Amino acid sequence: MRRIALVVLLLCLLAGTTGGILIVEFCPDPYRPGDPDEYLVLEGEGMLDRFVLSDGKGGFRFPPGTRIDGRLVVARNGPAFEETHGYLPDFEIEGRTPAVPDVVSSGNLLMANQADALYLYRGATLVQQVAWPADVRPREGQVHYLEEGVWDPRPFFIGQSRFSPATFDGVAVTAFAAPDCAYDAFSAAVASAEREVLANVYEFTDPAMAADLIRARERGAAVTVLLEGGPVGGIPPEERAIAGILNQSGIVVLSMTTTDAAHAKYRYDHAKYIVIDAGTVLIGSENFKPGGYPAPGLQGNRGWGACLEDPGLAAYFREVFLFDAAGGDIVPFEGTAAGVHVPYAPAYTAEFAPCRAEGARVTPVLSPDTSALILRLIEGAEESIAIEQAYITNETAYELNPYLAAAIDASRRGVAVRVLLDACWFNVEGDADNDEMVDLINRIAAAEGLPLEARIVDLAANNLAKVHNKGVIVDGRAVLVSSINWNANSPAFNREAGVIIEHPGVAAYYARVFADDWDAAAAGGTVIPGPDRLKMVAAACILAGLMGLYVYRRGRT
Structure with a gap:
């Protein structure tokens, strides 16, 4: 019985570490022409051997033995991502630099700007999907992010801060x-x-x-x-x-x-x-x-x-x-x-x-x-x-x-x-x-x-x-x-x-x-007069002055 309990506990722990891996951030339409710096972020803990990312047309998996501990950034082009964000991603889809490991691609995953979707699979099981414009509003430069189960609680764009409340x-x-x-x-x-x-x-x-x-x-x-x-x-x-x-x-x-x-x-x-x-x-x-x-x-x-x-x-x-x-x-x-x-x-x-x-x-x-x-x-x-x-x-x-x-x-x-x-x-x-x-x-x-x-x-x-x-x-x-x-x-x-x-x-x-x-x-x-009203006020003042002069002269005759 003790052995069975330990096996059950181990399975629960393994389920907890892999089941919590999710897409928490992505940017399909950055500012650079051609979007070479588009990227997505996974978050969680566990092995990534059975995980696959897809947009329904192309996709990728990770090299055997890849483990995630926290956040993991996958960019289309490592050097382009670095120019935009100031640091290299963890993986890149298009192999452009020896400093960044490549994912194992199948087809070509390119996030379309106005309408597309991302699917995260673990084996044959769909773990998560996010589509735009259904789930998030597409907009140039916007980084879409997941917070407490909600996508885009506020607009967030490339380069902006995410300071938390403090008192x-x-x-x-x-x-x-x-x-x-x-x-x-x-x-x-x-x-x-x-x-x-x-x-x-x-x-x-x-x-x-x-x-x-x-x-x-x-x-x-x-x-x-x-x-x-x-x-x-x-x-x-x-x-x-x-x-x-x-x-x-x-x-x-x-x-x-x-x-x-x-x-x-x-x-x-x-x-x-x-x-x-x-x-x-x-x-x-x-x-x-x-x-x-x-x-x-x-x-x-x-x-x-x-x-x-x-x-x-x-x-x-x-x-x-x-x-x-x-x-x-x-x-x-x-x-x-x-x-x-x-x-x-x-x-x-x-x-x-x-x-x-x-x-x-x-x-x-x-x-x-x-x-x-x-x-x-x-x-x-x-x-x-x-x-x-x-x-x-x-x-x-x-x-x-x-x-x-x-x-x-x-x-x-x-x-x-x-x-x-x-x-x-x-x-x-x-x-x-x-x-x-x-x-x-x-x-x-x-x-x-x-x-x-x-x-x-x-x-x-x-x-x-x-x-x-x-x-x-x-x-x-x-x-x-x-x-x-x-x-x-x-x-x-x-x-x-x-x-x-x-x-x-x-x-x-x-x-x-x-x-x-x-x-x-x-x-x-x-109301403080604006340009048009100033002209009207000036005209009224001139007219009043002329009328005053007329009355004054009439009074002297």
Whole structure:
């Protein structure tokens, strides 16, 4: 009996080691012409002697005695895969290099871009199959991956990171708001730098912020700046000039862009953060522009930011920066020797000073890696949600933005929800932008009797250039400070960065800023004139002047 029990146990163990081998990742349509770097990944433990991979037309098996312990990468062409990913695969299908073992092919397994399938057999038994477009959506550059039995829980493309959620306790926080005190917070943080400053920002056109980084470099700190290489509208002359000034001072300036060597990792590098001395992170909604971090006493955007002091949190963001700043899509950005023009800004009376708090719990939010944390934040609300966004766009004409949908669902269970959107002309002059979104939200609230309300901000009442914020406050305890816009692109395809800060004092600070903007919008928002409206306003002013002159002259006769 003991011998039989041992045999049964051995068979169970063997079944467990081989039965767990699965296809967990594949890329049928990489960016390189002809797709020589297409690949698949097996994961599990056990011998591979009886396993066969097929696409229904061709296939391969492994050399006798091959064993898998963890992950095993099979690429079509080893050297091509190495050029794309920076390391050689475990096996290759087309024998091109002695450094990579070959699989034993039968026919030619080539993964078609738009429609195909992969089949994993163990002997004559079909262990797994995955087909596209049935199981995954085909898209150039996308890596399809299996996580907890689900294919593609989020879009994932060649070169991108897969950072996991992490939470850090005991973080010291300095919360700040733009335009009131944003520049002072930035300048003070950079002034503390002694060894290293890593800055990742979508756009950089502010000479005062550049001067702060140059002073850090002059003190001996190593400063590196990573910029988006193809922002909407192109790189402005002011940014090229800033890059030139930074380069002249010895600061390394890089840009992320598609090159001959590699496709850009993200649609846009839209993050806005700096890491200082591996101990401090400054992060927010604003670009490094005069409107985002205006000089004290000058008008600018409404934005939220936070300076966070914690070695573990800083190490996390430092790893993110170093990952993003490496690869064939990262190139030096030398800039120009031109001067920098700073646009005129009206005077502004600050209302909010920075708020210091100790002992916060902070969770980084990265797009596209952990954008789902925003949904969890909203879905976990029990009492209130305050949302202040530059804009919100729906996924389709029939499908709400998922974050907005989660907020509306929260109102259906009794959570009080307020949504405040920008009123600048480019966010209200279209046929489906902020004013239509506010109307839609309020119609849903009225039809269902929900504790839900949306408003357009009154920029003139609070002397703001625009609302560029991407913030959320939940239950007076947790705040999202981020660069993540509420559209289809930002959470899924951009590199974005934010944090969820859990601390009642910090939440109360941002709630006061939000309430100031919300209360000013009570009578209906004002719209900053766009190009066409400026012409109309100018024409109206001229007409009014002529009428005044006519009345004046009539009065003198």
